[in-house]
Amino acid sequence: MFQPFDLSGRGAVITGGNGGIGYGMARALLAAGAHVSIWGSRAEKTEQARAALAAECGDAARVHAQVCDVGDEAQVAQAFDAAVAALGRVDACFANAGVSGKGTPMMEMSLEEFRRVQRINVEGVFLTFRAAARHMVAHGQGGVLVATASTAALEGAARNSHYGASKGAVTSFVRALAVELARHRIRVNSILPGWIVTEMTERSVANEKFAGAVLPRIPARRWGEGDDFGGIAVYLASDASAYTTGEQFVIDGGYTPPPPPAAQRSDPRGHHLVEVVRHRLVGQRRRIGRARQITPHAQALQRQNSEPSGRPFKALP
Numbered sequence: 001m002f003q004p005f006d007l008s009g010r011g012a013v014i015t016g017g018n019g020g021i022g023y024g025m026a027r028a029l030l031a032a033g034a035h036v037s038i039w040g041s042r043a044e045k046t047e048q049a050r051a052a053l054a055a056e057c058g059d060a061a062r063v064h065a066q067v068c069d070v071g072d073e074a075q076v077a078q079a080f081d082a083a084v085a086a087l088g089r090v091d092a093c094f095a096n097a098g099v100s101g102k103g104t105p106m107m108e109m110s111l112e113e114f115r116r117v118q119r120i121n122v123e124g125v126f127l128t129f130r131a132a133a134r135h136m137v138a139h140g141q142g143g144v145l146v147a148t149a150s151t152a153a154l155e156g157a158a159r160n161s162h163y164g165a166s167k168g169a170v171t172s173f174v175r176a177l178a179v180e181l182a183r184h185r186i187r188v189n190s191i192l193p194g195w196i197v198t199e200m201t202e203r204s205v206a207n208e209k210f211a212g213a214v215l216p217r218i219p220a221r222r223w224g225e226g227d228d229f230g231g232i233a234v235y236l237a238s239d240a241s242a243y244t245t246g247e248q249f250v251i252d253g254g255y256t257p258p259p260p261p262a263a264q265r266s267d268p269r270g271h272h273l274v275e276v277v278r279h280r281l282v283g284q285r286r287r288i289g290r291a292r293q294i295t296p297h298a299q300a301l302q303r304q305n306s307e308p309s310g311r312p313f314k315a316l317p
Contacts, residue, residue, distance in 0.1 A: 003056045004240035008033035009086030012237060013080070015039040015070050015128055015228055016097030018049035020198030021229045022147060025094055028230025029237060030057040037064040037083035037090075039097065054071030070124030080131040092144040092237040093132035095125040101163040116161045121166035125173065129188075133181060142185025147174050149190045149248070167192075168209045171248055181231050187245040194252020196224035220253030236284045 012029050016022040017038030026036050029054060038053070040046030050065035057063065064086040068079035099120045104113060112275055125147050136143035152160060153167040171190050178188040195214060197205055204210050205223050215221065232249055235241050250256055 005032055005234055005238045007237055009035075009235065010091040010237070011035045011083075011089050012092040012094065013035070013037045013039065013083050013087075013090055013128075013132065014094040014096055015068070015124070016148075017094075017098070018042070018046040020200070020226045021193060021196060022094065022226070023049055023053075024098040024226030024229045025096065025233035026053055026063075027227065028234050029092075030062060030235045031230075032238070034092075034237065035062045035087050037066060037087055039066050039068045039070070039079055039083075041067065041069050041097070043067045046262075055100075059104075061210075070095075070128055071119040073127055076124075076127040076131055080128075080135065084135060088142070089139055090132060090135055090143065091141070092146070093128060094146045094148070094233065095128040096148040097128075098148060098150075098166075098200075101160050103159045104162075105159050106161045109162065117162045117166050117280065118169075121163070122169045122173075125170055129173075129177065133177075133184075133186060135272055137184050138185050142187075144237050144241075145174075145177065145186060145188045146233070147190045148172075149174075149192045151192050151194050151250060151252050153192060154256055174248075175246050182245060187236075187241065187249045189241075189245060189249065191229065191232055191236075192248055192250045192252070192256075193229070194218070194224060194250070194255040196228070198226070218253045218255045222253065224251065225254060257297070 004149055005104045007029060010033070012026075012034045014026050014029070014036060016038070017026045018040030022038065026038050026049075029036050036053070038049055040049065044066045046067055050063055050172060054060035054063040064083065066079040066082050068075045070076055080090075097120060101117055102113065129145050129147070132143070132145055147170050149170040150163070150167040152164040152257065153171045156164060171192070172187050175191040177186075181188060195201065195205065195218065201223075215223075232251060236244070236249075
């Protein structure tokens with residue numbers, strides 16, 4: 001019987017899997033039968049997460065952990081080799097590790113602060129995906145790459161420019177890889193969380209003024225949780241998404257409004273595109289119609305050319 005969500009025997013790497021969204025993904029992947037390797041930059045926290053996951057799933061042999069700074073090329077290579085040794089093969093890789101900004105206005109931001117965010121959020125995804133893609137191409141069975149971006153890639157926020165830039169880069173990177181790696185049967189997608197309760201956001205969501213301004217704008221009327229990402233992780237890692245690649249999955253309780261229909265998007269001059277297209281088509285039809293009109297001069301030529309041979313050629317007036 002076809003079981004599209006069964007991950008039995010498959011190996012998955014989850015960076016930032018020792019808490020928050022990554023931990024929720026790991027729980028669901030284990031429940032679906034996968035073997036997992038969670039990565040974290042803090043050894044104690046990562047080991048505690050590994051032990052908790054092992055106790056919950058009841059099979060410690062399916063849960064592994066690596067300590068890794070995903071912005072360090074050598075550490076990523078070493079951690080991925082260790083994950084392959086533990087799992088046997090990596091079929092799905094979730095580049096979930098990330099850092100937030102510090103609420104610094106762009107004009108006051110140092111290059112060091114800008115690079116701090118890009119190092120983990122962009123370079124970390126690149127290094128992790130590069131290692132995973134090389135492994136998947138080598139074993140020849142294809143695979144899945146999933147990056148955790150953010151709704152910050154879709155809408156702007158003051159004092160958050162470097163974070164938004166990093167997540168926008170991730171979504172563009174994912175779309176490019178989806179095209180580049182499809183020939184190797186590697187699917188690449190991104191997940192865009194909204195406001196989720198994690199270590200990165202705990203101060204914001206605990207702020208009454210902030211909560212009073214944001215929660216009413218979330219149709220679900222609650223903050224997201226790590227477990228809200230378990231279902232999408234299983235779907236993207238499984239055969240159920242076999243024809244899904246290059247997509248962005250927004251999971252935010254309805255917070256981010258959908259883009260307007262194509263017919264309502266405006267061009268830089270402020271005209272609706274549908275109106276521009278309509279006017280151009282009407283103008284084109286009019287030009288074609290004028291070209292097809294037969295003038296008296298053309299009618300006279302047609303009559304002369306249709307007369308029998310040998311008759312005198314009539315001069316046109």
